[in-house]
Amino acid sequence: xxxxxxxxxxxxxxxxxxxxxxxxxxxxxxxxxxxxxxxxxxxxxxxxxxxxxxxxxxxxxxxxxxxxxxxxxxxxxxxxxxxxxxxxxxxxxxxxxxxxxxxxxxxxxxxxxxxxxxxxxxxxxxxxxxxxxxxxxxxxxxxxxxxxxxxxxxxxxxxxxxxxxxxxxxxxxxxxxxxxxxxxxxxxxxxxxxxxxxxxxxxxxxxxxxxxxxxxxxxxxxxxxxxxxxxxxxxxxxxxxxxxxxxxxxxxxxxxxxxxxxxxxxxxxxxxxxxxxxxxxxxxxxxxxxxxxxxxxxxxxxxxxxxxxxxxxxxxxxxxxxxxxxxxxxxxxxxxxxxxxxxxxxxxxxxxxxxxxxxxxxxxxxxxxxxxxxxxxxxxxxxxxxxxxxxxx
Numbered sequence: 001x002x003x004x005x006x007x008x009x010x011x012x013x014x015x016x017x018x019x020x021x022x023x024x025x026x027x028x029x030x031x032x033x034x035x036x037x038x039x040x041x042x043x044x045x046x047x048x049x050x051x052x053x054x055x056x057x058x059x060x061x062x063x064x065x066x067x068x069x070x071x072x073x074x075x076x077x078x079x080x081x082x083x084x085x086x087x088x089x090x091x092x093x094x095x096x097x098x099x100x101x102x103x104x105x106x107x108x109x110x111x112x113x114x115x116x117x118x119x120x121x122x123x124x125x126x127x128x129x130x131x132x133x134x135x136x137x138x139x140x141x142x143x144x145x146x147x148x149x150x151x152x153x154x155x156x157x158x159x160x161x162x163x164x165x166x167x168x169x170x171x172x173x174x175x176x177x178x179x180x181x182x183x184x185x186x187x188x189x190x191x192x193x194x195x196x197x198x199x200x201x202x203x204x205x206x207x208x209x210x211x212x213x214x215x216x217x218x219x220x221x222x223x224x225x226x227x228x229x230x231x232x233x234x235x236x237x238x239x240x241x242x243x244x245x246x247x248x249x250x251x252x253x254x255x256x257x258x259x260x261x262x263x264x265x266x267x268x269x270x271x272x273x274x275x276x277x278x279x280x281x282x283x284x285x286x287x288x289x290x291x292x293x294x295x296x297x298x299x300x301x302x303x304x305x306x307x308x309x310x311x312x313x314x315x316x317x318x319x320x321x322x323x324x325x326x327x328x329x330x331x332x333x334x335x336x337x338x339x340x341x342x343x344x345x346x347x348x349x350x351x352x353x354x355x356x357x358x359x360x361x362x363x364x365x366x367x368x369x370x371x372x373x374x375x376x377x378x379x380x381x382x383x384x385x386x387x388x389x390x391x392x393x
Contacts, residue, residue, distance in 0.1 A: 007125040011134055013182055014121050015141055017077055020175050021114040022145020023168045024084055024107045025053060030150050031161035038161075041097045049101060053108030057345025060109070064116045065338020066200055069331065073120035074183045080113030081176035088169030092162040110172075112345075116338050119320055123333070124184045129268075132321045136264020139317035140257040147253055199335055208326030209336045211384050212319050213343035215277060218378045219315040220347025221354065222284055222371060226291075227253060228352035229359070230305055233291075237364055238298050252306045259313025264321065266314070273322055274389065277382035280312045285368075285375025292367040316344075 028050045036046050068076050087106035094100045119138060126134045152164055203209050227249060234245035263276060287308040290296050296304075319340060327336040358370050 004127055006127045006130040006134065010125045010182060010184070011122060011137070013178065014077075014118055014125070015138055017081065017114060017175060017179050018118050018138065018141030019145040019148065020081065020168075020172055021084060021111045022142050023149045023171070024088060024111060025142070026146030026149035027152070027164050027168055028104070030152070031164060034161045035100070039095075039097045039100065045097055045101075049097070049104055051349065052101060052104050053111055054345045054348035056105060056108035057112045057115070057341060058349050059342075060112060061116065061340075061342020061345060062200055062203070062335065062338045064112050064341070065203075065335040066197075067113075068117050068120065068334035068338070069199065072185070073117040073124075073334070074180065074185055076113045076117035077121060077183065078176050078180045080110040080117065081172045081179060083107075083110030083113070085110075085169045085171075085173030085176060088165050088172060090169075092165035092169065112341065116334065116341050119323065119337050120334055121183050123324060131324070132267035132317075133261075133264040135320040135323075136261050136267070136317035139260040139263075139313075139320055143253050143257045143260075147250060147257075150250070199332060202328065203332060203335045203339055206328050207384070207388055208328070209323075209339050211381055211388065212322060212326055212336070213339045215315060215378065215381045215385075216319050216340045217343035217347045218281070218374050218381065219312060219319075220344045221351040222374050223256070223309065223312065224348045224351035225355035225370075226305065226309065229355055233364060234298070234301065238301065240298065248302045248305070251302075252309045255306045255310035256313035259310040260317040263314035263317035267318060267321055272386075272389075273318055274382045274386035276314050276318050277385060278379055280314050281375045281378030281382065283311045284308050284378075285372045288368040288371035288375075292364050292371075294365050 032046045032050065035041060035049065036043070041049070064076075071079075084107050087103040087110065091100055091103035091107075094103065118141075119135065122134055122138055123131070149164075149168065155164075230249050230252065231245040234240040234248060240248075266276065267273070287304045290304045291301050291308065320337075323336050323340060324330075324333055327333040355367065355370065359367060
């Protein structure tokens with residue numbers, strides 16, 4: 001990390017770049033009803049409009065990390081925002097679902113570039129003593145961007161979904177110029193081996209990056225499964241209105257962000273990484289028995305879901321903070337972040353569909369078994385990190 005002092009103004013400006021990118025994620029779910037009505041899309045096709053960006057990340061996270069080693073982090077964030085902006089503005093003028101899907105793929109590619117490259121830039125402007133706190137704040141970007149743009153929901157009825165696409169696109173284009181102007185240029189350095197494929201092979205053979213990726217994958221599966229289907233659980237099983245279910249879900253997502261920021265301060269005060277992982281995954285598994293229990297009240301489900309998402313919110317912040325320590329060498333940090341982001345997106349693709357299929361086949365009351373399995377996987381990762389950190393102590 002560069003320097004003895006953190007350049008906090010740059011830190012917040014870079015985190016906002018992530019939030020701007022995440023606007024593109026949150027805008028699709030709230031606009032889908034209007035898009036389906038105007039373009040005549042099926043529910044299945046509409047689901048791809050929402051989730052195709054995650055498929056891009058699930059396939060290309062590691063290659064994106066390799067590309068950053070050659071292009072540079074500042075260029076990647078700038079290009080990513082430009083691609084997002086151009087695709088979003090273009091999407092505002094499409095007349096078919098297929099054309100809109102193509103623009104969403106491009107938005108996903110731009111989002112991936114921002115998500116992988118921004119942590120590299122944050123490392124350049126953050127002092128070592130503040131690293132855990134800064135990455136704890138960075139981990140909130142996804143939830144923050146999604147929630148903020150969801151607040152535009154009432155405006156859609158007045159201005160339409162195309163205005164949302166165009167305005168978020170213009171914001172991304174404008175902020176690309178801001179990032180290019182303010183972000184530091186990383187010191188010139190060639191990739192560790194000089195060969196992208198060789199670096200990728202090295203990363204996937206190292207236990208540290210793989211353990212972080214597995215942890216983020218397990219976290220992402222449970223996060224997207226719970227946040228994606230919590231409103232359905234509250235409406236279909238507990239009889240809440242859609243508005244009430246949406247409010248509870250939003251509060252739970254906010255708690256997730258608070259958990260991320262808290263993790264940064266906890267790591268700074270000396271909490272062990274493996275212990276945070278173990279506590280979060282264990283609580284998530286235990287809470288599922290109450291969340292999906294047949295006799296649980298609405299208040300109980302709301303409290304447990306909020307607590308579960310809040311405590312597991314410590315995981316992404318801890319993973320981002322640990323990435324510089326677990327990278328085999330500084331030149332491979334981008335690849336380490338890339339494989340972590342790829343696992344995150346893979347969890348986004350798998351999580352909701354896995355829980356949905358599970359519930360359709362076995363019912364809501366069987367869901368704790370799925371979350372317990374995820375928790376066991378997370379605990380195994382925590383023990384692996386404990387063993388790895390002790391061997392390097």
